[in-house]
Amino acid sequence: MNKNTKIYIAGHRGMVGSAIWRTLTAKGYTNLIGESSANLDLKNQQAVKDYFELQQPEVIIDAAAKVGGILANNDFPYQFLMENMQIQNNLINTALQSGVAKFIFLGSSCIYPKLAPQPLKEEYLLTDSLEPTNEWYAIAKITGVKACQAIRKQFNKDYVSLMPTNLYGTHDNFDLNSSHVLPAMIRKFHEAKLNNNAAVTLWGSGTPMREFLFVDDMAEAVVFALENKLPDYLYNVGTGEDLTIKELAETIQKITGHQGAIIWDAEKPDGTPRKLMDVAKMHDLGWKHQVQLEQGIQKTYTWFLENIENYKQVKL
Template structure:
């Protein structure tokens, strides 16, 4: 890949998009473009077409999405379904119409069935029913995967989908009304520590198992896909290692230094019992994660402390 190739990163201000931008810049890519949601509404088809006509990107990386945790997905099913389909359909179809040769679509491990065998393999897609609490987001992402697969099959273009496990890291969302489990725990433990080591109340039983990937490792996987023509249409991206939510909470508690108790509210939903990715396909091609969980939590917490003023509005 020529370092001067014009690369459009959709969602470049978000946690994943900004990590991809930083990684590409560090590697010497000099022609990166992005557009904030204030200047380009990706849900507006004509606006997306006009942007592509003006900028003429050669590569598109789709890191744009409406995202959130169990609460947000459960409360706003229509928005999670429709807005994500609008965003990705506009990007994928406009890329095809403007002869973009390489498109990297980012999805989520929630595309796989709720009770699929573990660890999750790419071929398990569409073999059973989804987890109800996030099926709306999952269905949207599945349509993106299949659209890229169809373009790959019909037009022989290098459109590939990367399905990350649970991502976290710097520039994460720490709003307790919409954040995912790991950043939400960081904030809760930090605020409890600051409040005389108050008890931290967490959702669920703590027994589900989850896998977590630091966002800079995800960015490295995207660059790997950019610089290589991957032979298949769908690849899992993760660590291949999981732990219980209870173990995650204890690790975060230790990093933050909280000395209080943890209470689990088992009346709240747990979600999928286990979500571990089989990452053998990416490993065989030569990509592997580098940041372990404790190191990643520490980096994320340090970033949170530097930006804590942005999160004062939500109280425990």
């Protein structure tokens, strides 16, 4: 890999894709390409083929996906299944047909069974049933992992899948109808603080345990996979550390300065009881996260405050 290698980043304007772009640029990579969804519909097979023929990328990083939390997954199961499969299938198959030698596919920890042993090891994939609240997205991502594995096996190409834990950070989505738990909490506590420290109501019991990785650390993991030929097809990317949703809420409450009450709505679903990643495989190869949770939340909240007025996904 050299700094002039032509690298196409799908989803380069999203939270993960933009972090990968910033990180590669900071490391001196000079030939990055990406297109907005308005210019290139990744669900359109012919459009993807035409783009690859025109640009002839040497490496593909697939950070494009239709994403959302429990509410969005529950309300739009077909879109989460079909649109994600369309996006990744078009990218993976066109990359193979175009002779792209290296492909990095990004998935999610939700590919693992709901009640799998903790921490989650890569070999637990497809050993039991999925969490119902996000199985549509999970199934789509599993097909992407298996497609890349099949290409490695059949064509001996360096196609690798990275499964991040829950990601958060700058450029996150703070729309309460589609955001994940951490950015949603940041917005809720911030707005409640402005509203005379009103009480904040949160879903579930607060007892599930979750692991969170700052998006810049995820970008570093992608660069690690880019610059090294990883020996296996699937790697977890996370911190290997988790906390309860209640502890997360209290941490965010402290950082935002909210002084009111927290009310837990036990009528709402909790989701998977625990999702902690076993990251030993990446650690053994030499990658480890650098940003601690409280530091990362502070950075994210600072970015949120700086972009309330002008960032399209912060719909206040």
